[in-house]
Amino acid sequence: MFIKKTMLAVSLTILCSAFIESASAQKTEFTVEAGVIPPEFNQNNDTLLIFSLNPFYAGSMRKHFRKGGYTGEYETVTNLKKYSVDRCRYILYEITSRTSITNIGGPRDGMSRDMVRTAGFYIKDRKTGQNYVTDILPSPKNIHKYVAALEEARKK
Secondary structure, three states: OHHHHHHHHHHHHHHHHHHHHHHHHHHOOOOOOOOOOOOOOOOOOOOEEEEOOOHHHHHHHHHHHHHOOOOOOEEEEOOOOOOOOOOOOEEEEEEEEEEEEEOOOHHHOOOEEEEEEEEEEEEEEOOOOOEEEOOOOOOHHHHHHHHHHHHHHHHO
16 A cells, blocks of 8 residues: 555656656746856856766766757866856756655665755856856756757857
8 A cells, every 4th residue: 555655746747747847848038148157157258167076977968969059169077176256157956855754664774865856957157257047957957958049148
């Protein structure tokens, strides 16, 4: 009985996430005017830093930037110390959410686990301190659109 309820809850969660994602993708514009891309983005051919401590996220973003047609320089990093603001003005950060689950009683008495989920991303302008936050779920389709918009803004 517990397994059936758990499977139903997981199925409903996945269904709701897909619905929210499709609604979000239809409403979001990836433009400077919408406030998700810095107005002076990459005018000096800066290297865009993609910051993440998660190697899977970093690899995924490298793939999206390649497939999305981004032709500017970018680098995935875990530390910003060696990158000057003059050469690497913009940083793409992931927004994560953390959920802790603790099982009490039963065969897994005392076991717990943490789940970390990427909930979005934003660009930080290191020169001004301004953040340019997207309000979308980071699905592959949305990330490709965002990367294409960054490329378009970079070429202006």
